[in-house]
Amino acid sequence: GIQVEQSPPDLILQEGANSTLRCNFSDSVNNLQWFHQNPWGQLINLFYIPSGTKQNGRLSATTVATERYSLLYISSSQTTDSGVYFCAGPLKTSYDKVIFGPGTSLSVIP
Amino acid sequence: GAGVSQSPSNKVTEKGKDVELRCDPISGHTALYWYRQSLGQGLEFLIYFQGNSAPDKSGLPSDRFSAERTGGSVSTLTIQRTQQEDSAVYLCASSLQGGYTEAFFGQGTRLTVV
Numbered sequence: 001g002i003q004v005e006q007s008p009p010d011l012i013l014q015e016g017a018n019s020t021l022r023c024n025f026s027d028s029v030n031n032l033q034w035f036h037q038n039p040w041g042q043l044i045n046l047f048y049i050p051s052g053t054k055q056n057g058r059l060s061a062t063t064v065a066t067e068r069y070s071l072l073y074i075s076s077s078q079t080t081d082s083g084v085y086f087c088a089g090p091l092k093t094s095y096d097k098v099i100f101g102p103g104t105s106l107s108v109i110p
Numbered sequence: 111g112a113g114v115s116q117s118p119s120n121k122v123t124e125k126g127k128d129v130e131l132r133c134d135p136i137s138g139h140t141a142l143y144w145y146r147q148s149l150g151q152g153l154e155f156l157i158y159f160q161g162n163s164a165p166d167k168s169g170l171p172s173d174r175f176s177a178e179r180t181g182g183s184v185s186t187l188t189i190q191r192t193q194q195e196d197s198a199v200y201l202c203a204s205s206l207q208g209g210y211t212e213a214f215f216g217q218g219t220r221l222t223v224v
Contacts, residue, residue, distance in 0.1 A: 030209075042217055043215040086153065088153075088213070097158055098143060098203075098213060
């Protein structure tokens with residue numbers, strides 16, 4: 001079945017630093033989402049980005065569907081950015097089965 | 111409703127008892143998903159509904175787990191004869207039309223089996 005990889009698995013940043021998180025799929029995806037799971041466990045939608053580039057404040061994301069990867073950029077990181085970042089997408093063989101990557105755990109320290 | 115609502119928020123149950131977890135999706139969303147997240151782990155797919163049908167039940171861990179959805183809206187995940195390994199956060203999500211559309215999550219139900 002489709003595999004989803006995320007890198008790095010863990011990341012520690014000094015407040016104000018920039019970072020890039022990566023999501024790789026083993027097969028084509030027609031849809032991709034990025035989520036932030038905050039320390040209280042709530043999953044927050046960041047981007048719905050099947051292809052192209054989107055920006056929302058200090059965050060932006062780029063998906064290159066033909067090359068099966070997506071990148072999440074965090075600029076001028078803040079302590080509130082801490083948590084786990086997940087990418088997710090549907091299986092090619094079953095478009096409604098949305099599976100998640102293992103996540104990147106981000107800690108932003110003051 | 112305005113968002114996906116799950117109840118209860120927390121549930122503590124004794125080993126061997128049955129539990130029911132409820133998910134109320136966003137109004138008009140035809141697709142509904144259940145996931146399980148153990149402590150410090152990623153999201154494990156359990157089951158997906160399109161309307162009242164569940165075309166993919168492959169993620170249910172055992173026959174103690176079942177789920178239903180009625181009226182194309184509320185879904186219930188039932189765990190029979192709970193075991194300690196069932197302790198986890200159970201997350202529900204809904205989307206307008208399945209995998210091609212954006213999914214939104216509820217706050218989860220934290221289940222503790224003692």
